[in-house]
Amino acid sequence: MDNMYIGVDLGGTHLRAAIVNTETGKLTGLKQIPTLAREGHDAVIARMAILIEDVIHEQQIDKTDIGGIGIGVPGVLDLERGIVLFLPNLAGTWPNVPLKKIIEEKVGIPTSLLNDARSMTFGEWKFGAGQGVDTIACFAIGTGIGGGLVINGKLHLGIGGTGGELGHQIIDFNGPPCGCGSHGCLEAFASGPAIAAMGVKAVLQGLTTSIGEIVDYDLNKITPKIIYQAAMEGDEIAHNIFEKAGFYIGIAVANIMVTIGPRKVVIGGGVAQAGDLLLEPIRRTAYERVFVMPREQVEIVPAALGPYAGLVGAALWAREQQSISTDGATN
Amino acid sequence: MDNMYIGVDLGGTHLRAAIVNTETGKLTGLKQIPTLAREGHDAVIARMAILIEDVIHEQQIDKTDIGGIGIGVPGVLDLERGIVLFLPNLAGTWPNVPLKKIIEEKVGIPTSLLNDARSMTFGEWKFGAGQGVDTIACFAIGTGIGGGLVINGKLHLGIGGTGGELGHQIIDFNGPPCGCGSHGCLEAFASGPAIAAMGVKAVLQGLTTSIGEIVDYDLNKITPKIIYQAAMEGDEIAHNIFEKAGFYIGIAVANIMVTIGPRKVVIGGGVAQAGDLLLEPIRRTAYERVFVMPREQVEIVPAALGPYAGLVGAALWAREQQSISTDGATN
Structure with a gap:
């Protein structure tokens, strides 16, 4: 169970989430909903939290068995603070949105952010x-x-x-x-x-x-x-x-x-x-x-890996970040 | 004495060599002679070997106290085999010249090659x-x-x-x-x-x-x-x-x-x-x-570091390569 992480892809048109076995790259419980970016970041993040909860609930998994959440974000991030700085290709502005903290508070699972193309890169390197x-x-x-x-x-x-x-x-x-x-x-x-x-x-x-x-x-x-x-x-x-x-x-x-x-x-x-x-x-x-x-x-x-490379990579990234915090090492 | 390496710079106009303290970046016994590239690679390499011997001799150092020789070369190299593939800015062709092996045979000290700009980069990073x-x-x-x-x-x-x-x-x-x-x-x-x-x-x-x-x-x-x-x-x-x-x-x-x-x-x-x-x-x-x-x-x-950055970096590189071989690890 140690290898289960949630991968999330924040896309311009779709929000996608799945449970990723970070040892094998296998996805389970993949779900997808429209992003509706025009409704603004609060609404999008609320929908993202519900999507994640739904994936966990449908797979009947205990939250404590999930190592972390990784979110692939199509923009410029401050990785250390978990903040979205700039999302050029998504409607609505996301000025300094603390996405990591909000998802952690709403879902109660340690969360890491990563640029979506870097997520894809990491996923393709490991499993693609x-x-x-x-x-x-x-x-x-x-x-x-x-x-x-x-x-x-x-x-x-x-x-x-x-x-x-x-x-x-x-x-x-x-x-x-x-x-x-x-x-x-x-x-x-x-x-x-x-x-x-x-x-x-x-x-x-x-x-x-x-x-x-x-x-x-x-x-x-x-x-x-x-x-x-x-x-x-x-x-x-x-x-x-x-x-x-x-x-x-x-x-x-x-x-x-x-x-x-x-x-x-x-x-x-x-x-x-x-x-x-x-x-x-x-x-x-x-x-x-x-x-x-x-x-x-x-x-x-x-x-x-097609459209799911980013989701897989974000989950892998979450695992790497969580193991760093567990080791007590700093970034 | 563990930190003494010879740095060599094979330039278009000058051959330079010195003993580099790889712990402090300090140079001693710096010598410089014309490259005379037109005389061909055999002649240039022979002169390089004599230059290295001269530096060692003048400083009255025992060869066994020198950890290795690093040569900065202005061209494309096969690092693993220690071969010069292509020297675009030096007169005379150097087709597959096994520079590492020749210097090791002539001088009797383990030798490493590195592109001259990479040598400079390494020198500037460590001491510049x-x-x-x-x-x-x-x-x-x-x-x-x-x-x-x-x-x-x-x-x-x-x-x-x-x-x-x-x-x-x-x-x-x-x-x-x-x-x-x-x-x-x-x-x-x-x-x-x-x-x-x-x-x-x-x-x-x-x-x-x-x-x-x-x-x-x-x-x-x-x-x-x-x-x-x-x-x-x-x-x-x-x-x-x-x-x-x-x-x-x-x-x-x-x-x-x-x-x-x-x-x-x-x-x-x-x-x-x-x-x-x-x-x-x-x-x-x-x-x-x-x-x-x-x-x-x-x-x-x-x-x-001026014109000696490459020489320093080549010596640092030689130390890194020698410590790798000493550890028995592969490249």
């Missing part, structure tokens, strides 16, 4: 595509582009847990504005919205593509998924959009290869569901642009 | 500008741009010791060709030769600058040092060249801040002797372009 090597980099391509690093078998945190923001590497110093406030970041070039914008532009330019047709010319409905669908049906313009996105991501992968020298680079997140359409140009670009290290020794692989 | 924190990034701005990372108190190696190549981050995917074979790398924008080329261009364009005058219009003589001299005399064009170089380096520093979250970024190498002229735009750019981490907690500082 990053298994078996000591150093990996992980890209999470979605509404934003997150990331994480495992270095010599340890999740790399950096100052306050903010290291691993691989999506905010500047790949063109004159590039377009990024949501973060800088410009030319990978995220500004290849996030889900940036890919959708390439589709919209192609339609508006009158290029020969089925992208517009698929959404009945309601341009707001163009998403990476729609463009993927067009590409799968042989649409060359749609194919080229993923080529471009893959090129941009490949440049950032090349940068991580020369700076970190990882054994594996894991590509995950919703947009990565495009599979080889995206992975092939990522690999090609990265291998073409790296010379100062043995690039052939770096595997560039798709994530393996 | 990077002291007192657990995670640093170090840029060595010279003929090329090298780098290194110390992560959680350990020199980061990556695959085969090739991690930390901070100068080969791509900061503009459409940028100019780099000596490494890629293009748009930081090195292509802000190495010593790239800075000199900006000076040459300014003169050829007929801009109002004293750079040409200083070298009597022998454009081959324009170096970063000459441009620095002009800037110090109030030359605005020369000043702007360092502004530009600092901007490019600042972008790469911003990238390392978001990916690693280091406590300190150390700027060293010959070109960094320009001091605030270069540091000021580096700091300004990095702080302006980082949003997703607490940038104010990152100190961007000049290197402190």
